[in-house]
Amino acid sequence: MKFCSKISCLIILLNILPISAQENYEFPFQNPKLDTEKRIDNLLSLMTLEEKVEALSTDPSIPRLGVKGTGHVEGLHGLAQGGPADWGGKDHIPTTTFPQAYGLGETWDTGLLQKIAEAEAVETRYIFQKYNRGGLVVRAPNADLARDPRWGRTEESYGEDPFLTGKMAVAFIKGLQGDDKNYWRTASLMKHFLANSNEDGRTYTSSDFDERLWREYYSVPFRMGVKEGGSRAYMAAYNKVNGIPAMVHPMLKEITRDEWGQNGIICTDGGAFRLLLSDHKYYKTKYEGAAAAIHAGINQFLDQYKEAVYGALAKGYISETDLDNVLRGNYRVMIKLGMLDPAKNNPYAKIGTAGDTIDPWQTKAHKELAREATRKSIVLLKNENNILPLDKNKLQSIAVIGPRADEVLLDWYSGTPPYRITPLDALKERIGDKTEILYAKNNADGKAAEIAKKADIALVLIGNHPTCDAGWAKCPLPSEGKESVDRQSLKSEYEDLVKVVYQANPKTIVALISSFPYAINWTQEHVPAILHMAQNSQELGNGLVDVLFGDYNPAGRLTQTWVKKITDLPPLMDYNIRDGRTYMYFEGKPLYAFGHGLSYTDFSYDNLKISTENLKKGETATLSVEVTNTGKRNGEEVVQLYIKHLNSSVKRPAKELKGFKRVPIKAGETKTIKLPLKAGDLEYWNKEKQEFVLENDQIEIQVGGASDKIALTKKINIRN
Numbered sequence: 001m002k003f004c005s006k007i008s009c010l011i012i013l014l015n016i017l018p019i020s021a022q023e024n025y026e027f028p029f030q031n032p033k034l035d036t037e038k039r040i041d042n043l044l045s046l047m048t049l050e051e052k053v054e055a056l057s058t059d060p061s062i063p064r065l066g067v068k069g070t071g072h073v074e075g076l077h078g079l080a081q082g083g084p085a086d087w088g089g090k091d092h093i094p095t096t097t098f099p100q101a102y103g104l105g106e107t108w109d110t111g112l113l114q115k116i117a118e119a120e121a122v123e124t125r126y127i128f129q130k131y132n133r134g135g136l137v138v139r140a141p142n143a144d145l146a147r148d149p150r151w152g153r154t155e156e157s158y159g160e161d162p163f164l165t166g167k168m169a170v171a172f173i174k175g176l177q178g179d180d181k182n183y184w185r186t187a188s189l190m191k192h193f194l195a196n197s198n199e200d201g202r203t204y205t206s207s208d209f210d211e212r213l214w215r216e217y218y219s220v221p222f223r224m225g226v227k228e229g230g231s232r233a234y235m236a237a238y239n240k241v242n243g244i245p246a247m248v249h250p251m252l253k254e255i256t257r258d259e260w261g262q263n264g265i266i267c268t269d270g271g272a273f274r275l276l277l278s279d280h281k282y283y284k285t286k287y288e289g290a291a292a293a294i295h296a297g298i299n300q301f302l303d304q305y306k307e308a309v310y311g312a313l314a315k316g317y318i319s320e321t322d323l324d325n326v327l328r329g330n331y332r333v334m335i336k337l338g339m340l341d342p343a344k345n346n347p348y349a350k351i352g353t354a355g356d357t358i359d360p361w362q363t364k365a366h367k368e369l370a371r372e373a374t375r376k377s378i379v380l381l382k383n384e385n386n387i388l389p390l391d392k393n394k395l396q397s398i399a400v401i402g403p404r405a406d407e408v409l410l411d412w413y414s415g416t417p418p419y420r421i422t423p424l425d426a427l428k429e430r431i432g433d434k435t436e437i438l439y440a441k442n443n444a445d446g447k448a449a450e451i452a453k454k455a456d457i458a459l460v461l462i463g464n465h466p467t468c469d470a471g472w473a474k475c476p477l478p479s480e481g482k483e484s485v486d487r488q489s490l491k492s493e494y495e496d497l498v499k500v501v502y503q504a505n506p507k508t509i510v511a512l513i514s515s516f517p518y519a520i521n522w523t524q525e526h527v528p529a530i531l532h533m534a535q536n537s538q539e540l541g542n543g544l545v546d547v548l549f550g551d552y553n554p555a556g557r558l559t560q561t562w563v564k565k566i567t568d569l570p571p572l573m574d575y576n577i578r579d580g581r582t583y584m585y586f587e588g589k590p591l592y593a594f595g596h597g598l599s600y601t602d603f604s605y606d607n608l609k610i611s612t613e614n615l616k617k618g619e620t621a622t623l624s625v626e627v628t629n630t631g632k633r634n635g636e637e638v639v640q641l642y643i644k645h646l647n648s649s650v651k652r653p654a655k656e657l658k659g660f661k662r663v664p665i666k667a668g669e670t671k672t673i674k675l676p677l678k679a680g681d682l683e684y685w686n687k688e689k690q691e692f693v694l695e696n697d698q699i700e701i702q703v704g705g706a707s708d709k710i711a712l713t714k715k716i717n718i719r720n
Helices: 006-016 036-046 049-054 101-105 110-130 162-177 211-218 220-227 251-257 272-278 286-296 306-314 320-336 364-377 423-431 444-454 495-504 521-526 540-548
Strands: 072-074 137-139 190-193 233-236 265-267 379-383 397-401 436-440 457-462 508-513 529-533 603-610 614-616 620-629 635-645 656-665 670-678 684-686 691-693 697-706 709-719
Touching (some): 162 220, 286 306, 364 540, 397 495, 444 495, 495 521, 508 540, 603 697, 620 635, 620 656, 620 697
Parallel strands (some): 072 137, 233 265
Antiparallel strands (some): 603 620, 620 670, 635 656
16 A cells, blocks of 8 residues: 655645634634534623623624624615715715615615615625725615605605515615625614604604504514515614614514514614613613613614613623623624634625725716616606607707706715716706707796796706705705604695796606605696606716606606695504505595506506415415507516405405516517415414414405506405
8 A cells, every 4th residue: 555645645634624623713703614603602701791891882893802893884875985974984985876765666676776785785895895994784774664755764765565665675685685605795784673754753752553553564674674685683763662662672572583583783773772761761770771772682782871781780680691692693793794704705805805996886887777776766757748758859948947957965874976967967968069958946037937938848856955955953944854854744845936937838847856755736737747756866867867868768666655735644643554544545546646657658468367266375376467568669567466355354455565576578569477476475463363364365466557557456265
């Protein structure tokens, strides 16, 4: 037998030895081959009490042990490392900025949202690893439901429907976290749990509703985000839920952790711990409050908390073991982010460290993605006599009027874009010298009326200012709102400008650039064409002009019911949506229905089929429907699937969205669209049994292009 040489024997030995024996780790927690919980056991055993208290902040670093944790960043529609709020400091780093979350919701495109979140996550990693700025826990998406258009933070929500919001949230979470089996690109931290949709009094008011609405409406997007999306982080809300402050509510442990499996970060909102005493007046001392928060499952404080935690320990309200129990969640997230592992193991550790020659926000891909998101978010509300799209070859002059014509406005949670294209900029670029552009910001000295009268077409650009152009908690105009300020009116103060322009030129087009719905009744009745889009995108102007001139056929859809007047709404603090709120329970005639949106072409529906006539518990039916583009332009249709319970033993909505798909269809083409319908999505919460129940029932399946535009229906049986 021939024996190996010393060198070859060493190579053979290294190949057959387990990796853990080859690499030298000072501590077991550093070994990525060990079980996660064992790694955390070891880490906690090495930490001092002071280090554990310190790790209850948003940065669970342990310098003594060489553990570099990561903090939070904002990222509702692009990473924020700048913007009006100076996220990350006064020294802004530009990042790709997309339309507000409200606009992203209006795309009804989960694939697009996942791509947007992927781009945002790449920029987040890049800045963290190249510039040592920011963090890898991204406070997004906002899974709150926009149950009322008066809510000042409507701009942060995907809409009023739990299924749509949940699906969009899941897509965004998957984009942020990536698809590697061992590591996350970034961690998605959803906010704000739960039922946080009033700003006035948010630090002390209670959102009250029954257990069924908790399970079937308000918590649905969060549950989907955890169970379908894989998020393991969320922020508890400021408000009370049925009388108990959200950050100490039993739901944090009993439902999100024990039922859903959310075993990661649960953080307070900014300053929320202080509010337990000052605003909620829920505890007599801060020591009791700190103990209650930790017992509830809070493991990160966005607040001054250390003195209170030390006091709670000294008084015996909590133990070091209690700290260990909650801190485990922080380090589970840190391990998934690769913060405790060698960089060579983590595929995302290369971002920003591999000699990149161009920052990601300067790449063509990220710029084009921002433009795609902007175009896809635009909703065509009205198009009388097909005044749109415009033909630039037939326009000699166009009047561009309004306060939003030459601006791209940013909100509190925006970053600083690398550039901004305003509508006026984009128009000048698109039509060049062939068409005269006349511009007026307002009707001072009658200028708006004067130029509208001269022009072939008048374009009026109105909408809210996302920060109200005022200091914190201030909004001078009643129709405007933002964080800490709810809206007092749904009427636009700029509708008088629309009237002036229309009277001067009936060929008027209105672009409403806004963070929420408006009751634009006069405009809808008189003006021939109206579009809606959200604020903030760096490509706002290009996206709008692409649609105006038909380079892109709009297919955005509304994600909220737009009412005609504020008195159509129940009181803002009425959280019982069955009292006439959202498309599911609203009994009046809206200005624009949930799911509404027009196209430059037409679509017809035919041949609705379903894979079973009797859907049973645990099963999924498949619906198919043929959709034909009957017009002369290529376009996209958002196929929407609603269901209506016909024989339920409990009160159900008039209809509920249970499926949707945005589909490109060429002129004259027919496509067969398939949508799944899960029996689990038809269940209701049985309070007595404390579980979701599928009852024997019959449902009507409704398929069409909007909640009020149902093309085909079919009845099937539901069997438990």
